Amino acid sequence: MRLRLCSGTYREKARQPGLEPDECYYLATKKEFPDIAIEVVVTSDLLDKLEVYRGLEVPEVWVWQDNHLTVYRLRQNGYDPFPIVSFC
Numbered sequence: 765m766r767l768r769l770c771s772g773t774y775r776e777k778a779r780q781p782g783l784e785p786d787e788c789y790y791l792a793t794k795k796e797f798p799d800i801a802i803e804v805v806v807t808s809d810l811l812d813k814l815e816v817y818r819g820l821e822v823p824e825v826w827v828w829q830d831n832h833l834t835v836y837r838l839r840q841n842g843y844d845p846f847p848i849v850s851f852c
Contacts, residue, residue: 783816797822805829814843 788798797820803813805827814836817825825836825843836843 783813800824800826802826803828818842 785798785801786804787802789800789802791799799822801817801822801824803810803825810827810829814825818838821838823838827834827836833848835846835848837846
């Protein structure tokens with residue numbers, strides 16, 4: 765599998781909220797929106813960002829928050845969290 769780094773601000777339409785992930789990647793080929801977005805959450809509200817990613821149909825959002833890594837996978841009704849790693 766080939767990962768390609770991407771960057772930029774992503775939004776579905778000009779008047780809708782956009783966001784800029786800390787890191788993002790395309791799998792194999794470049795598309796309009798990334799396949800994986802990575803967010804390091806320090807103080808912001810993740811739920812608002814997940815709604816924007818949902819509108820963009822980003823398949824996975826990886827979130828590092830409070831020493832935990834959680835992978836959110838897009839399903840029909842939104843993102844399901846899958847805790848991966850916890851660090852003390």
